[in-house]
Every structure is written in structure tokens, then in C-alpha cells.
Amino acid sequence: MERTLKKTVSLRQMKLLLEFLEKNRNLALGRLRSKEGRALSKKLWAECADILNVENVGSSFRTGREWAKFYTDYKARLNNKVRAMKNNETTAATGAEIELTTLETRLCNILGYNIKDLLTAKANPLSTTREMKKESSRSLRPKKARRRKSSTTSDSSINSAKETLERIEESRIEVDKLKAEGLFKIAESIAQMSEAQNRIAASMENLGAGVWQLIQRFSCQEGKPWGNR
Structure with a gap:
């Protein structure tokens, strides 16, 4: 396969990336941090790169490590956007309301963010108060992830x-x-x-x-x- 120097990620590659992360939620949530977890993470990103690089015609060709870096940056930008929506902020350039794209909404679901809360914050102009800011900061942590952790503990006890x-x-x-x-x-x-x-x-x-x-x-x-x- 001829490697292109372009770094543009196509829509098809983004969809394939999100599909892969939906199947590997621990990878998406950054939970693979142990020695064995890091080895598994490296292996999964290599597999992901093989899938995404097939679609590299006119778009991006990256190694597993580079795709992991791309995802980390993309997730960081999404977190900033979600935080701004929680605070009912607007875009600096036009002053328009901040909205999530379809792909961003899909990643929010993978990360466990409550989309309904984001829409409620946009509809309530008083959400910029100090109390609401504190609440929004706490809400940034994925609720589903916390429930999953409790469920995982319970399942672990049952399995034991x-x-x-x-x-x-x-x-x-x-x-x-x-x-x-x-x-x-x-x-x-x-x-x-x-x-x-x-x-x-x-x-x-x-x-x-x-x-x-x-x-x-x-x-x-x-x-x-x-x-x-």
C-alpha cells in the first residue's frame, strides 16, 4: 500500500474509528493503563490502523500510535466543547450557539455523556451561574461509566x-x-x-x-x- 502524506481524516475513516471504539469501550475510555492493558491498547490500535488505513485513498494513513494520538486530541476538543455547552457559552467568532455534530454526539454516547443534560443546559440561560458551573464540571464525568464500574464490581463478586x-x-x-x-x-x-x-x-x-x-x-x-x- 502506497503511503500518502496527506493527514486529512475522511468521514468514512471517522465512522470506522467510532465503530471500533464502540466495540472496544475500555480503549475509548482510557481504562487500559496496567502493564497488560498498555500491551492490549497497543495491539488494538494496530488493528484499528489496519482497518482505517484501507480507506486512505485521498485521506490519512497513520500508524496505530498516530491514530491513538488523533483520537486523544479529538476527544480533548470534544470535552472542551461539552464543557462550553454546559456553561451555555457561544462561539467566539460568531456568537452562535455551540452544537454537536453527528459524529461528536456518537462519541459522547461512547464516553457516557448525558446528551439530554447538554440540551437542557442550552435551553436554560441561567446555567452560567456559579452553582450550575460546579454542577456541570461534576457532570462531565461519564455517568454510565460510574454505573458500569459499580455493576462491574457486583458482577465480579457474583463471578467470584x-x-x-x-x-x-x-x-x-x-x-x-x-x-x-x-x-x-x-x-x-x-x-x-x-x-x-x-x-x-x-x-x-x-x-x-x-x-x-x-x-x-x-x-x-x-x-x-x-x-x-
Whole structure:
């Protein structure tokens, strides 16, 4: 693939980027910060770059790291815009109301921002008061993310309990299996002992018959039956 020097991001690339972030919300929310998380983040951005660079005809071709930087800058601009909307500010150039584009609205949903609150702030001119500014600053933190964190903690506890029960059940099954194997071995040993006893009895019977035949043969050689002596 021939790499172009243009850095313009096409509409198609933006849509593909948002689709990728919708499927990888932890990446979009910047939650992959551990050692393993950073490795996963690097891998995901490389995959994202492969998807976006296919659409590079006349538009941007970037590495995974460059796409990550583009997204970080784009998200920062969106956060500033959201903050301005919360404070009911207008554009510096024309004084017009600040509005979100379709792509920006989509990213707000990914980040967990409450679009309804933004529209309410625009409709209320008193939202620039100090109290509303404090509230808007607190509201910038994604509400869905906080609920998700609580839900994640609850799910983690449930999963931990399930794993414990599964381990107990596995241990019980293993014990039952060992018991069954032990009983089977005992029964097998008893059967082998019984078979050995039968073989011994048969051998003794054959031995007795052989001895009797020898006695009879010896008697005949002496000329008198063994019983008449």
C-alpha cells in the first residue's frame, strides 16, 4: 500500500474509528493503563490502523500510535466543547450557539455523556451561574461509566462466588470419583482373590486325583488292591 502524506481524516475513516471504539469501550475510555492493558491498547490500535488505513485513498494513513494520538486530541476538543455547552457559552467568532455534530454526539454516547443534560443546559440561560458551573464540571464525568464500574464490581463478586461453587463442586466430583475408583479396585481385588482360591481348590482336587491314581497303580504292581491290604 502506497503511503500518502496527506493527514486529512475522511468521514468514512471517522465512522470506522467510532465503530471500533464502540466495540472496544475500555480503549475509548482510557481504562487500559496496567502493564497488560498498555500491551492490549497497543495491539488494538494496530488493528484499528489496519482497518482505517484501507480507506486512505485521498485521506490519512497513520500508524496505530498516530491514530491513538488523533483520537486523544479529538476527544480533548470534544470535552472542551461539552464543557462550553454546559456553561451555555457561544462561539467566539460568531456568537452562535455551540452544537454537536453527528459524529461528536456518537462519541459522547461512547464516553457516557448525558446528551439530554447538554440540551437542557442550552435551553436554560441561567446555567452560567456559579452553582450550575460546579454542577456541570461534576457532570462531565461519564455517568454510565460510574454505573458500569459499580455493576462491574457486583458482577465480579457474583463471578467470584460462582467460581468458588464450581471449584467446590469439582472437588466433590473428584472425591466421588476417587471413592468409586477405590471401591472398584477393592471389588476387583476380591474377585481376583476368589478366582485364585478357585484355582487353588481346583489344583488341590487335581492333585488328590493324581495321588489316588498313583496309589492305585502302585497297588496293581504289587498284585493286591490297595484296599485289601
